[in-house]
Amino acid sequence: xxxxxxxxxxxxxxxxxxxxxxxxxxxxxxxxxxxxxxxxxxxxxxxxxxxxxxxxxxxxxxxxxxxxxxxxxxxxxxxxxxxxxxxxxxxxxxxxxxxxxxxxxxxxxxxxxxxxxxxxxxx
Numbered sequence: 183x184x185x186x187x188x189x190x191x192x193x194x195x196x197x198x199x200x201x202x203x204x205x206x207x208x209x210x211x212x213x214x215x216x217x218x219x220x221x222x223x224x225x226x227x228x229x230x231x232x233x234x235x236x237x238x239x240x241x242x243x244x245x246x247x248x249x250x251x252x253x254x255x256x257x258x259x260x261x262x263x264x265x266x267x268x269x270x271x272x273x274x275x276x277x278x279x280x281x282x283x284x285x286x287x288x289x290x291x292x293x294x295x296x297x298x299x300x301x302x303x304x305x
Contacts, residue, residue: 184208184294186278191299196270202263202299204278212256215281217292218263220274220301227277229287231263241285246272268303275300 190202204216217232231242231252240252251264261278276299279292 184211184214184280186280186294186296188276188278188296188299191276191301193302193304194268196268196303196305198268198303199264199266200268200301202265202276202278202301204261204263204296206259206261206280208259210282211259211280213282214294215283215285216252216254216261217279217281217287218252218261219277219279219289219292220272221277221298222271222274225274227289229289230276232285232287233261234285239285241287243287265301268301270303270305273301273303 185207187205213235218230219227220230221227229243233240233252237254249267254261278296280294281292
Protein backbone atom coordinates (compact mmCIF):
# COMPACT_ATOMS: atom_id res chain seq x y z
CA UNK A 183 0.00 0.00 0.00
CA UNK A 184 1.25 3.47 -0.89
CA UNK A 185 -0.08 6.78 0.37
CA UNK A 186 0.58 9.93 -1.63
CA UNK A 187 0.40 13.54 -0.50
CA UNK A 188 0.74 16.45 -2.93
CA UNK A 189 1.84 19.96 -2.05
CA UNK A 190 3.10 23.11 -3.71
CA UNK A 191 0.01 24.34 -5.47
CA UNK A 192 -1.13 27.94 -5.36
CA UNK A 193 -2.27 31.02 -7.22
CA UNK A 194 0.20 32.52 -9.68
CA UNK A 195 0.15 34.80 -12.69
CA UNK A 196 0.62 33.59 -16.22
CA UNK A 197 4.27 33.11 -17.02
CA UNK A 198 5.23 32.22 -13.47
CA UNK A 199 6.60 28.94 -12.14
CA UNK A 200 5.52 26.45 -9.50
CA UNK A 201 7.04 23.25 -8.19
CA UNK A 202 4.68 20.54 -7.08
CA UNK A 203 5.83 17.84 -4.71
CA UNK A 204 4.42 14.39 -4.07
CA UNK A 205 5.51 12.58 -0.93
CA UNK A 206 4.97 8.85 -0.62
CA UNK A 207 4.86 6.36 2.19
CA UNK A 208 6.08 2.80 1.82
CA UNK A 209 9.43 1.31 0.92
CA UNK A 210 8.11 0.01 -2.39
CA UNK A 211 7.52 3.50 -3.82
CA UNK A 212 10.90 3.42 -5.52
CA UNK A 213 9.69 0.50 -7.61
CA UNK A 214 6.59 2.31 -8.90
CA UNK A 215 6.03 4.27 -12.06
CA UNK A 216 4.69 7.66 -10.97
CA UNK A 217 2.67 10.22 -12.86
CA UNK A 218 0.96 13.56 -12.57
CA UNK A 219 -2.58 14.07 -13.79
CA UNK A 220 -4.78 17.14 -13.65
CA UNK A 221 -8.45 17.95 -13.70
CA UNK A 222 -9.81 21.33 -14.66
CA UNK A 223 -13.32 22.46 -13.66
CA UNK A 224 -15.92 20.76 -15.81
CA UNK A 225 -13.35 18.59 -17.58
CA UNK A 226 -12.16 15.04 -17.32
CA UNK A 227 -8.96 14.15 -15.55
CA UNK A 228 -6.04 14.08 -17.96
CA UNK A 229 -2.48 12.84 -18.07
CA UNK A 230 0.32 15.40 -17.62
CA UNK A 231 3.64 13.60 -17.13
CA UNK A 232 5.12 10.34 -15.93
CA UNK A 233 8.44 8.95 -14.79
CA UNK A 234 9.73 5.42 -14.52
CA UNK A 235 10.64 3.82 -11.20
CA UNK A 236 14.34 4.49 -11.62
CA UNK A 237 13.81 7.91 -13.13
CA UNK A 238 15.51 7.21 -16.43
CA UNK A 239 12.39 7.50 -18.60
CA UNK A 240 9.89 10.32 -18.74
CA UNK A 241 6.95 11.18 -20.93
CA UNK A 242 4.87 14.33 -21.24
CA UNK A 243 1.53 15.40 -22.58
CA UNK A 244 2.08 17.52 -25.67
CA UNK A 245 0.77 20.79 -24.23
CA UNK A 246 3.23 20.75 -21.31
CA UNK A 247 6.30 19.38 -23.06
CA UNK A 248 9.15 21.85 -22.81
CA UNK A 249 7.49 23.72 -19.93
CA UNK A 250 7.06 21.03 -17.27
CA UNK A 251 9.69 18.67 -15.89
CA UNK A 252 8.99 15.58 -13.81
CA UNK A 253 11.68 14.19 -11.54
CA UNK A 254 12.01 11.96 -8.50
CA UNK A 255 14.21 11.40 -5.48
CA UNK A 256 13.75 7.79 -4.43
CA UNK A 257 15.95 8.21 -1.37
CA UNK A 258 13.34 10.65 -0.06
CA UNK A 259 10.27 8.98 -1.57
CA UNK A 260 9.46 12.15 -3.49
CA UNK A 261 8.33 13.03 -7.00
CA UNK A 262 8.31 16.57 -8.32
CA UNK A 263 6.70 18.50 -11.13
CA UNK A 264 8.49 21.72 -12.06
CA UNK A 265 6.07 23.89 -14.00
CA UNK A 266 7.45 26.87 -15.89
CA UNK A 267 5.80 29.41 -18.17
CA UNK A 268 2.43 28.62 -16.69
CA UNK A 269 -0.66 29.41 -18.73
CA UNK A 270 -4.24 30.10 -17.70
CA UNK A 271 -5.21 26.77 -19.24
CA UNK A 272 -2.91 24.97 -16.79
CA UNK A 273 -5.39 25.81 -14.02
CA UNK A 274 -6.54 22.54 -12.45
CA UNK A 275 -6.28 20.24 -9.48
CA UNK A 276 -3.06 18.27 -9.92
CA UNK A 277 -2.89 14.67 -8.73
CA UNK A 278 0.04 12.39 -8.13
CA UNK A 279 -0.48 8.70 -8.86
CA UNK A 280 1.66 5.59 -8.97
CA UNK A 281 1.51 2.02 -10.19
CA UNK A 282 3.52 -1.15 -10.28
CA UNK A 283 4.42 -1.58 -13.92
CA UNK A 284 5.70 0.27 -16.92
CA UNK A 285 4.82 3.74 -18.18
CA UNK A 286 1.25 4.38 -19.18
CA UNK A 287 -0.94 7.45 -19.43
CA UNK A 288 -4.16 5.58 -18.71
CA UNK A 289 -5.88 6.74 -15.54
CA UNK A 290 -7.34 3.28 -14.91
CA UNK A 291 -3.86 1.74 -14.78
CA UNK A 292 -2.85 3.71 -11.68
CA UNK A 293 -3.57 2.07 -8.34
CA UNK A 294 -2.67 4.76 -5.84
CA UNK A 295 -3.70 8.42 -5.85
CA UNK A 296 -3.17 11.50 -3.76
CA UNK A 297 -5.87 13.99 -2.82
CA UNK A 298 -4.65 16.65 -5.21
CA UNK A 299 -3.32 20.19 -5.00
CA UNK A 300 -4.93 23.21 -6.64
CA UNK A 301 -3.02 25.24 -9.19
CA UNK A 302 -4.62 28.46 -10.36
CA UNK A 303 -3.03 30.61 -13.05
CA UNK A 304 -4.43 34.09 -13.54
CA UNK A 305 -4.07 36.25 -16.63
